[in-house]
Amino acid sequence: MPPIPNAETHVGSPRSRVDGRAKVTGGARYSAEFTAPDLAHGYVVNSTVAKGRITGIDTAAALAAPGVLAVFTHENRPRTAWFSYKYQDEVAPPGTPFRPLYDDKVVYSGQPVALVVAESFDAARHGASLVRVSYQAEAHETDLTSRMGEAYEPPKKRSGISPPPKPRGDAPGAYADSPVKVSGGYWAAYEHHNPMEPHATTVVWEGGGKLLVHDKNQGVLNAQSYVSSVFGLGKDDVRVVTPFVGGGFGSGLRPQYQLFLAVMAALELRRSVRVVLTRDQMFTHVYRPNTFQTVKLGANPDGTLRSIQHHSVTGTSQFEDYQEVVVNWTGTLYHCDNVELTQKLAKLDTYTPGDMRAPGAPTGLFAAESAMDELAYATGVDPIELRLKNYTEHDENEGKQFSSKELRACYEVGAERFGWSERNPEPRSMREGRELIGWGMASGAWEAQMMKTSARAVLTADGKLEVACATADIGTGTYTILTQIGADAFGLRMEDVTTRLGDTTLPYSPVEGGSWTAASAGTAVQLACEAVREKLFKHAQKASGSPLAGAKLDAVSFAGGRIEVTADPDRFVTIADAMRAGGVDRLEAEETANPSKIDQLRYTGYTHSAIFVEVRVDEELGVVRVTRVVDAVAAGKILNPKTARSQVVGGIVWGIGMALEEETLPDHNLGRFMNHNLAEYHVPVAADVQGIEVIFVDEHDTKVSPIGVKGLGEIGIVGTAAAIANAIYHATGKRIRDMPITIDKVLG
Amino acid sequence: MNRFSYLRAGDVAEAAREAAADPAARVIAGGTNLIDLMKYDVERPSRLIDITRLPGLRAIEETADGGLSIGALASNTEVARHPEVERRYPLLSSTILAGATPQLRNAASTGGNLLQRTRCYYFYDPGTPCNKREPGTGCPAIGGVNRIHAVLGASEHCIATHPSDMCVALAALEAVVRVSGADGERGIPFADFHRLPGDAPERDTNLRQGEIVTAVELPPNSFGQHHTYLKLRDRHSYAFALVSVAAGIEMDGDRIGRVRFALGGVAHKPWRDPEAEALLQGRPASAEGFAAAAEHVLRGAIGHKHNAFKIELARRAIVRALGQAAAGTPQSQTDKRIQ
């Protein structure tokens, strides 16, 4: 049953972040900022070869350096769990997780091979510079192009990731028969997440074998179970508290190696230890994989799709089969009877790639939506018209209905706002001064999911509410929306509500990812508040001569510290009086939100977008400017237009980076990423970003989640790169299928 | 990072003496480059000689011949925003403002900008070989990742570039670097200050052991509005140049009088080619003429796997920049549209 919300004052209205002040004044503490009187500091030493064996580690000079307490290597590390499955975390892909300092084997360049622990950070860093590691290097391969022939379909599917559907019809046959054909091969570069906050863990040694762990992650419970499983500790002995996360983007979904190293050192030294990764070490773990795709579309002269073939090969490590959804989008977005989608992996001597904002979707749609644009030109059908022609009202991959799909409205509203009808479709037809102007568009889709999540609400007689859930706010605004939901449930001011997150002692939540947190934690908070409301209402009715006697819960409202009859607000009981009548001074409830099994069987949920981009290209010099973006998004109910807009804008900016700038450069001779700093790894700066307009299209959907929310963290990035590539084609007549589209490619 | 001792020098003589006495000592000014390199373990100085309190090195003042002298400790921002620089050497202002960020420019010094080291990825990563960092270990950029590397004047030992923007203007303006060392003071023409890598890529400049840069002197010039700094890079701000061109022209009616131009991002030093400049002298300002000059500059260019595009890009950038300078429409450093 969908919950019955109270009147909405805050929900649906723009509200500033409740944690904004703490963040800009330094009051918000991040994992590397917690401290303890006995704190020691760890600094990591990383491997310089990509594959081979460590033949020796000389730690004498480091151990002799002032302040150095210990150097941990595979030779002297304490015993940890033997079975590799013990290292598997909640979101691990199939395989054998990387185990830091496990043995003498080097499986990727940058792998941690030693931890130097010292009295100060500087002493540890100095000590680390004195550690001498020798290797017996072996031949490695980090180049996806040379492993293409050995690509394979992962034998074991990653849980939570839909594998490509079985082929429908006869795609190759229908392609051969199609009067209009387009086909192309597309590259997407390696990208590293680079949140502003580097990965860091502070382990506070509490005595009696108890650890208080502050770890940068997107799920404290995942970190806790990893630590307890790997080190054989009781969950009661490991509390993970991460109230703030300085950006995650997926890099904090899985425990990263600094967590292991800090806990190991703390247990061994029996004191508090902090390990912070440097910016260059942020390039020694998770990243968005390098992907090659081919797309073939066959169509009738009027643009009706007859065949879709979309294949991808993604790099993964030697030890895990990382999987993300790259190709399915094409089959979900369009109606077509002959569809063949495959996804393969190729093993490389690298660390395992991982989820990065909308994993797989911007990559897959870059290829698919570039191909659709090409088809628009091949058939002479307007790109929006083409998409409408092939529009589907149900998810043909899954054979299910969409819980809702306002993509048609997104095209319409977005096109109107952008002024799409003014577009001369002819490439190179629009110009101002030396610059060619290009207008391009693309569709976006991202899964709208809800996950089992619990929350607690505590209302006290003074009219203050606390809501709590173990989930993380990775910068998306979770604190704020949960506060809004809590405040509205009781008609309180935002200031009267405190939201607590990121602590393993709080009610259960899965990792914060997949854009499911607002729907899941939001529903859980709503349910917990409702349970408290019911209790409060019962007490209110018990008050002697209660003006609410005989009233029904759905006929009263909670506002201004009272419970009042909606139709006759003069009949009310205050929160304080209700509590007094019940003989309590606080009311508490914990509730669990579960996705509806029936709805999940019948419907698939997606967030959609239509994104429109204007670029200006100085063709002679290869310089591209993104001068205008309009993104129309259908994401169900928008809890907070202000934080929601920030999410989408952030995603679009990243999409600009993905399309034009972002790329980790591997040296295949060394098997190593080379531009591992933010001077040479380019993300957009203010000068790269001009007008961005976000429009939320109305969409009503209570099947996707009881509170009607679909989630917004990822949709912004999804279609952006494709729309930019299409705009560049429109401007220049050049179809560039290799991201990022840097100066050399525009010239080439 | 290694352990080092620290000395706050009292005067230039002391700083030069101490620097000369210990080849592993390093002078520190703004620290925006040196400290980074120390954190990466690329620079491992035995001693830091802090020159930031040295008296008299911050001044920007007239010289006897009508030029301008810029003290080595003047910050990049102070130089770029100095009224005399803005009025008489807008090209210098423009190049400085095209570089880094306001925060970095506030901290960075003039001397440090000259002596900043290459941004070659390998140079920055002690986990890899690099002839510049550790002579004799090889140059993995050749045959490796070399998108940002040199196409002119490189050697089989090193293909690194000098990353400065400001220095590209100083080359075009024919500045003189004033230095002070154990053997006294001397002036080094800008073209001779930085070196090509040859077989000693560990040496970026022709400074002698222990010499301190005290000032940069600009000769008087009359480019007026006929100048430009065109910087092409991987994003619109806060990125080093892939290719840049600083140009100044003394127009003689619609003919070119004296012309100076230099390239950044393409060589181990700001690249000037007096022969190419001579080709333009006395000619009408025309795209064909500029193209011929560009052709001449790039005649010996050698591309590698990822940077070969720089040759064509440089050719086009020279033509565009000379066009901007001739027209008296210098490239704006805030409006990213290229004229």
Ligand SMILES: Cc1cc2nc3c(=O)[nH]c(=O)nc-3n(C[C@H](O)[C@H](O)[C@H](O)COP(=O)(O)OP(=O)(O)OC[C@H]3O[C@@H](n4cnc5c(N)ncnc54)[C@H](O)[C@@H]3O)c2cc1C
């Ligand atoms: C992220 C980033 C982006 C940047 N982007 C750009 C850019 O786009 N364009 C650009 O041009 N620059 C850029 N820079 C570089 C910046 O301009 C230099 O770091 C700065 O100019 C160095 O000056 P400093 O005073 O800080 O030098 P320091 O770091 O103090 O010193 C650098 C070197 O110069 C030596 N030195 C300093 N002063 C003297 C002296 N008087 N005599 C002898 N030796 C001396 C030092 O020993 C040291 O070897 C960037 C830097 C960073 C960190």
Ligand code: SF4
């Ligand atoms: S180009 Fe020069 S700095 Fe770069 S790796 Fe080669 S030798 Fe080192």
